[in-house]
Amino acid sequence: MKIALIGYGKMGKAIEEIALQKGHEVVLKIDVTNADELTPKNLQQADVAIEFTGPHTAVQNIFTCFEAGIPLVCGSTGWLEKLDDVKRKAVEKNAGFLYASNFSIGVNIFFEVNKKLAQLMSRQDSYEIKTTEIHHTEKKDAPSGTSITLAEQILENIPRKKHWVNRESVESDDLTIISKRIDPAPGTHIIKYFSDIDEIEIIHTAHNRKGFAAGAVQAAEFMNGKTGLYSMKDVLGL
Ligand SMILES: NC(=O)c1ccc[n+]([C@@H]2O[C@H](COP(=O)([O-])OP(=O)(O)OC[C@H]3O[C@@H](n4cnc5c(N)ncnc54)[C@H](O)[C@@H]3O)[C@@H](O)[C@H]2O)c1
The missing domain is CATH 3.40.50.720 (NAD(P)-binding Rossmann-like Domain)
Structure with missing residues (x-):
């Protein structure tokens, strides 16, 4: 080719x-x-x-x-x-x-896991949700395209969340995306559901490009x- x-x-x-x-x-x-x-x-x-x-x-x-x-x-x-x-x-x-x-194959599987977890958590209103993405300092855009895809999958499945925001937010209808820039991270994405009782976290970490x-x-x-x-x-x- x-x-x-x-x-x-x-x-x-x-x-x-x-x-x-x-x-x-x-x-x-x-x-x-x-x-x-x-x-x-x-x-x-x-x-x-x-x-x-x-x-x-x-x-x-x-x-x-x-x-x-x-x-x-x-x-x-x-x-x-x-x-x-x-x-x-x-x-x-x-x-x-x-x-x-x-x-990456791993992230595309992670997307499917994210959707499934969001479906399971859709009516569990006692859980707050926070997403985090970590990339190298040369990255020009924030939040990462991958974190936007992950956030949109959550928004599609969790009616109590209406939009994502690229900062820490305590508004109940905001979905927080925290962006961190640290070298030499090729890309980490974390989705966390947490309540007073417990928490569930899924993480994808790329080791290289x-x-x-x-x-x-x-x-x-x-x-x-x-x-x-x-x-x-x-x-x-x-
Ligand atoms: N979709 C994915 O899986 C994935 C993975 C990694 C990076 N990215 C994205 O891919 C893009 C590139 O990432 P990178 O790490 O290679 O960045 P980079 O800065 O290392 O490379 C970008 C290159 O594009 C060149 N360039 C700039 N303007 C150009 C133009 N008009 N025409 C042709 N070339 C031009 C630059 O000179 C540079 O060499 C970024 O947007 C990044 O977020 C996507």
């Missing part, structure tokens, strides 16, 4: 290493220094594009891939307020698009030749 890598930072490099090990070819590498080379014509050399740049550049890069007509796997976080517009545009352009706030990179390559293999909207649930058959 021929891959176009958009963003050649920590994730782009980790993805390249795994893609090459699996026998794929990286035919285009775009970073901030050659961003003008991200054109539909250049992209069309590839079977699939993988985008990991950041919050401010993702949407423009996504639209360029839609113009090129090649399937795209996007992992940039911090732009989710535009996700509905991007999905609409993907459908309009008959593009292949897969976004995941987190590509390999899980995200391997998942992104697996997603690119899945997207090769496809149009339409997909998620990691489709890739992993969850």
Whole structure:
């Protein structure tokens, strides 16, 4: 498979290493220094594009891939307020698009556990809920895309919580997300239900970036030749 890598930072490099090990070819590498080379014509050399740049550049890069007509796997976080517009545009352009706030198999299983736990706790009003995410200090967005996905899953299943807030809150309808920035943490997410009597806590800790990179390559293999909207649930058959 021929891959176009958009963003050649920590994730782009980790993805390249795994893609090459699996026998794929990286035919285009775009970073901030050659961003003008991200054109539909250049992209069309590839079977699939993988985008990991950041919050401010993702949407423009996504639209360029839609113009090129090649399937795209996007992992940039911090732009989710535009996700509905991007999905609409993907459908309009008959593009292949897969976004995941987190590509690791472990986190995608953790998402399923989070949903199940929230369903079980939906009527247990004596429990307060607090979520925490811990990442390295270079991370540009807060809260993390993964913690937003986790919070939204809780909001969908727990009627007494109406919205998430990125601070400690004592308002009963707020769902607290605490963001901590500590080096060299690649990513920890904690969901805690607690009462006067006891507490239940689920934790996912990434030890390195390999899980995200391997998942992104697996997603690119899945997207090769496809149009339409997909998620990691489709890739992993969850
Ligand atoms: N979804 C996931 O599983 C997952 C996992 C880890 C990181 N992320 C997200 O992926 C993004 C990148 O993370 P990272 O750790 O690799 O960051 P990074 O800062 O190491 O790399 C980003 C790279 O993008 C480049 N860049 C900036 N503007 C660009 C542009 N216009 N065109 C092309 N390249 C450009 C930068 O020069 C840099 O090399 C972040 O948003 C991060 O939160 C997602």
